[in-house]
Amino acid sequence: MSYGEGAELGFCEEAESWNLLSRYLPSKVGGKPSWLDLKNIPKSSDLKCLNCGKGLAFLLQLYAPVDDSNGEPVKATCYHRTVFVFCCKECGKTFKTFRSQLPQRNEFYPPEDPEDRENWHPEIIVDKFTKVCSYCGCGSMSVCSKCKKRSYCGREHQIADWSKHKKFCQNTNGSQTKEEESRNDFLFPEFKIVIEEETLGKVEKTVKCELNRLNDLKKEGKAGIFADDPTVDAELNAIGTSEDKHFMKFKDLIKHNQDQVIRYNKAKPLWVSDKNIPSEIDIAKCQYCDGKRTFEFQVMPQLLNSLNLDPLKDPLDWGTLAIFTCENNCDEGPNYKEEFIWKQDFGGCIKPEVTSRQQGNAQIVCS
Template sequence: MDINGKGDSVDELKGLRITNLDDDDDENIAVDEDDNGEDEDDDDEEEQESVILGFIEKPEHSWSLLRQQFPSKAGGVPAWLDPDNLPTGMTCVCDACGEPLQFLLQVYAPLVEKDSTFHRTLFVFMCLSMKCLLRDQHEQWKRHPDKQSRSVKVFRCQLPRANSFYSSKPPEGNATDKPLTPGAPLCNWCGTWKGDKFCSSCKVARYCSQKHQVMHWRAGHKLECQQLSLSPQSSDSNACHGGVAQIKAPKVASKSLWPEYEMKNEHESEYDTEMSGDEEHTDNSLIPRNKVDDTMKSLMDTFEGDGDKKSWASFQERIGKAPEQVLRYCRSAGSKPLWPILGGRPSKADIPICGYCGGHLCFEFQILPQLLYYFGVKNDAESLDWATIAVYTCEASCEGVGYKQEFAWVQLGTAINCPS
């Protein structure tokens, strides 16, 4: 089932299929405890996969990123698919430092195999601390611990066409589209997680955590609090307006969120010719082509081994066809990430099974470090950085209410890729 009117980007993702593995393939993906990395022989096979590239650009209209438009986006706040049954508790914070995680990006990736995945979105969050990311990268080498300690978390949400949040009709693709329900109130500081805590004074401002309440208080809510407590506005104003408040993007007090972008999709095959890469797409780049090339080349100097240099050269050659890409999507049987370097790649045994249905996880997409340049992240030792983040999801996209946590594998530089 297609959502007519959503544009080519959704149609492309809706056209992706999950191919059922036959008996022979099932034997091939059996866990091998002695496997130290993905087979290099599979690299040529991955070259043949149909990959969809994600590019980001400033949205022409703010309403295009609201949840009723089913967007793919990066930065800002998430456009939650299920606006009521949001992740809560410890799933919302970094397991290393306890800080609430920040929204990185979301990918609208419906699957046509069953009605329950008519709408389907994957959300990626991460801690802002590079120290936590380093710890996360080491923790993932502990094969399937009872309690994971992660600073990068992925959530999957899916809905059937007939649901209580959206019309079964395709969106008009303009400002007239409205959700059926207002959704749960969100944190006034981060605009990301459910605001299930009230300001004890005004009883109006909501927060996802005590930390964000303190940060909001210090940033100016202390002065606003008395006015809010005397105002007739209530904490249930969203519900009273029948969802009208949800038509506009939420106001967020935090100044540390990453800038918000809309994500557009294009098939990698469109960049196979030099003409398409050089003439059609360069003008839309937010980063000068020569700056991207210089940065990619400078990273080569950080690799000591010839194997990593060769792997990086191959990676750069393929990425260089469209250097502005920030995401590579390919959810098909046997698909694999395009690894920048040899070290730090997971073996089949390193990828856990689904924590909900016990089935296999499959690779779905990877996030490239170019995204950090769009976000204005500084290039220093303390700033966030990665070689790639590969996201694995339940192969069956198992059903359930709300959000299910999936698995992300972080590949960093060669000096920190081996488990301690």
């Protein structure tokens, strides 16, 4: 990813499961995480919801090495770089994001770019370096006491997996296939994220025309949602007017690429409302180097359409998730460094509580 002015858009595409493994350095949605650093992966204690205590589910990862204007890595230690996003499926109130980076020469991958073929370096697997939970893919703490073949991050996922695993546990005549292992209700559907450049000319012209039209309507007193209803309280009318500009820009920018699930644009987020927009002081500094965090990319609400959610039962929802990362791409701290998410809902919401800000914790819990 570069520091260009235009946005790069991410779209969901079906892909062969082998093409989404760690050794192919994928950007993807759902399934289990395809870890970058294969040894020092987050444990279950790193991926707990502070609201309900349940384990967080893997939402997506974006392979995002940062290059300078000459196309060279800004730092030798982040030749490879992936940002991971997790969320709570149980209550929908906690989101976490982690950054992992590696130099070109490292203990996991060859220095050349991966080749797009299934048998390319099949020995590069996470199990070679550490054990991961068979249910969710994060760091494991125990194994099945009977067969000793299935690893788990804790009792919660071992119990959840038992209904499927019991058919194979201690069965010497058969074992779970990789496909069977990868399917469970905790995981989101898996897709590859493909990146395309946004075409700006037509979009910018449309937005400019619409904003000019909005300004004309404001001068005539017709811009508010309730402008033609004299019985509506003036304050409500003012709220409708002030929200038009942000939502109109959001709507007009995305209508040309309605399936976009990622907007990668280091300039600024595309907010869905004028409510609950963070100020600079709201963005916690990096807890590892005390450096400034800057906006990197955002997760769009269109992604919700691909997650097989039941709108009547599942609480997960957002207008946009803005990801802020350390501008220094620092190397201090753990190999998976927690970064910062700001969740904004359509129409605004109660300002999120930033937990443990004194410790630099970047987790957001929305009220």
